Amino acid sequence: MPGKPANDKPTYDEANRLMELSAILFYAFTVLTVGSAAYMVFSKNIVHAAFALIFSLSGVAALYVLLYADFVAATQILVYVGGILILILFGIMLTTLDFTENLKTVTVNMLPASLLSGAVAVLLLYVFFAAEWTTIVPADRDGTMYDLGMMLMNEYLLPFQIAGVLLLVAIIGALLMSTRHKNEP
Amino acid sequence: MESTFLQWLAEPGLTHYLMVSAILFSLGLLAVISRKNVIMVLMGVELILNSANLNFIAFSRFTELALDGQMIALFVIIIAAAEAAVALAIVLNIYNRFKTINLNEISLMKG
Numbered sequence: 001m002p003g004k005p006a007n008d009k010p011t012y013d014e015a016n017r018l019m020e021l022s023a024i025l026f027y028a029f030t031v032l033t034v035g036s037a038a039y040m041v042f043s044k045n046i047v048h049a050a051f052a053l054i055f056s057l058s059g060v061a062a063l064y065v066l067l068y069a070d071f072v073a074a075t076q077i078l079v080y081v082g083g084i085l086i087l088i089l090f091g092i093m094l095t096t097l098d099f100t101e102n103l104k105t106v107t108v109n110m111l112p113a114s115l116l117s118g119a120v121a122v123l124l125l126y127v128f129f130a131a132e133w134t135t136i137v138p139a140d141r142d143g144t145m146y147d148l149g150m151m152l153m154n155e156y157l158l159p160f161q162i163a164g165v166l167l168l169v170a171i172i173g174a175l176l177m178s179t180r181h182k183n184e185p
Numbered sequence: 186m187e188s189t190f191l192q193w194l195a196e197p198g199l200t201h202y203l204m205v206s207a208i209l210f211s212l213g214l215l216a217v218i219s220r221k222n223v224i225m226v227l228m229g230v231e232l233i234l235n236s237a238n239l240n241f242i243a244f245s246r247f248t249e250l251a252l253d254g255q256m257i258a259l260f261v262i263i264i265a266a267a268e269a270a271v272a273l274a275i276v277l278n279i280y281n282r283f284k285t286i287n288l289n290e291i292s293l294m295k296g
Contacts, residue, residue: 019195019196020195022197023194023195023196023197026197026201027197030201030205033205033209034205034208034209034212037208037209037212037213037232038212040212040216040228040232041212041213041215041216041229046222046224046225049225049228050228053228053231053232056209056232056235057231057235060209060235060238060239063202063205063239064239064242066197067202067242067243067245067246068246069242069245069246069255069258071255071259072238072242072255072258072259072262075259075262076238076262079262079263079265079266080231080235080262080265083266083269084231084265084266084269087269087270087273088224088227088228088269088273090273091224091227091273091276091277092224094277094280095224095276095277095280095286106220106221106222106287107219107220107221108219108220108221108289109218109219110219112218113215113218113219114215114219116214116218117211117212117214117215117218118211120210120211120214121207121208121210121211124207124210124211125204125207125208128200128203128204128207129200129204133199133200133247133248134248134249135198135199135247135248136247136248136249138246138247144252144255147252148252148255148256148259151252151253151256152256156256159260163260163263163264166263166264166267167263167266167267169267170266170267170268170270170271171270173271173274174270174271174273174274175274177271177274177275177277177278178273178274178277178278
């Protein structure tokens with residue numbers, strides 16, 4: 001808006017419109033996330049399931065952005081969509097015998113599994129809806145990256161180092177396990 | 186009553202995000218329990234980890250938890266990456282040995 005001071009408080013109408021826009025975005029990304037997750041769970045083709053999982057994780061990253069967690073959202077896209085999903089696709093390609101026939105996966109115990117997860121869903125939804133959370137009114141804030149970096153180098157320094165060592169151990173372990181071919185039994 | 190429910194729908198708060206994460210958790214649980222393919226089970230585990238992360242970040246936005254919730258979510262992402270790498274190496278080893286990755290056919294014991 002031209003001619004408006006930079007640090008002017010938004011008027012009531014503008015705040016209302018922003019609220020509506022964020023609500024619309026929330027529902028759109030919720031539909032994307034939950035719909036892709038459901039497609040992943042019920043799809044017979046494992047490659048389709050992997051690509052649906054990519055969309056679902058991207059939707060979760062968008063929900064992080066709506067929750068003012070910009071750095072975690074970027075990390076989610078870099079690590080999950082760029083790393084873990086590619087790894088899973090490699091795993092699918094390396095472990096199928098033929099090119100097309102064995103991409104189908106089989107479900108077992110469908111009735112008890114769906115009963116159990118339906119019960120878990122109802123229980124969790126009821127608890128989350130009925131509980132009285134002591135919430136605060138969320139404040140508008142700018143990027144979180146500076147504060148996260150300061151925390152990472154101060155009170156979270158030891159977990160940070162341990163995470164680095166854990167990643168090193170995981171890399172070495174994965175390399176050893178996937179390249180060592182001893183005599184088959 | 187009607188208008189308060191509509192207003193509740195129009196303003197996404199803590200409960201909305203928690204409900205999304207509950208649905209994601211149960212879908213992941215369904216994938217873990219009902220699939221025979223190991224890689225599908227791994228994808229279900231990733232879904233469950235993501236629902237937990239969504240909880241952490243929703244609480245970090247709407248309660249006193251502040252940025253600590255986002256920090257915990259970052260560490261969860263790190264551990265998920267390590268878990269996926271090691272788990273896929275194990276899956277490749279299983280495939281080399283058994284020529285299948287269906288969970289019900291991976292068995293060395295007789296009987």
